[in-house]
Amino acid sequence: MRVTVVGFWGAYPAQGEATSSYLFEKDDFRLLIDCGSGALAQLPKYIDPYDLDAVILSHYHPDHVADIGVLQHLIKVQNLIRNQTRNLKIYGHNEDAKEFENLSSSDTKAVAYEPDEPLNIGPFTIEFLKTRHSVPCYAMRITDGEKIVVYTADSSYQDQFVYFSRNADLLITDCNFYQGQDASTSGHMTSQDGAMIAKNAGVNTLLLSHHPHFGERTQLVTEAQNHFSGEVHLAKSGYQWPKN
16 A cells, blocks of 8 residues: 655645645555645646546545545546546545535546445555544545554544554644644644554554645654654655555
């Protein structure tokens, strides 16, 4: 399994970058987790977006789904150009019926995942955990049978993350605030929150993502390293795990 960071900003993208979006690849299967603002401009650096096999969404805030409409247009236009009838599956929860219905188009199909049940998509098995956020949102535990990656999506800290992230090879955490700041009222986490989950869950590598637009972001790594002795990395465009 290979993971590539397509976008990592919270709220809105910095120039030439994207908000939350992560590419998971295994055995020529390509799964996109979240599709934030700017994702479709960044994705061609890594794959042809038309070759996506599936997309799955944690929730429907724009910084996680803003480019879904753009992706739908891409599939439609490329189907016409290539004389194909590709119909891309986009997985989401149906707790917001209107947003879920918007995942369907002439060339994409909305598929509801059941948060209480494991979901098999290609070579991946995904388990879900409801997060603490302002709208229904789900963290994901993704495995290919060999490695485990946990993505917290958007959430304030909750103890359930420790068990959910147990023995993960890679933990991708919401890190929208610095240590000592109040992240919980915004439904997000700090560098210390992510580090404590990683420490208590026995995680191998911690990747801090969903970044703030203020402060010196390298400080987030230093803060996390004060609480977690494993590898800590700051998400950036094109970051790949495992390292080549």
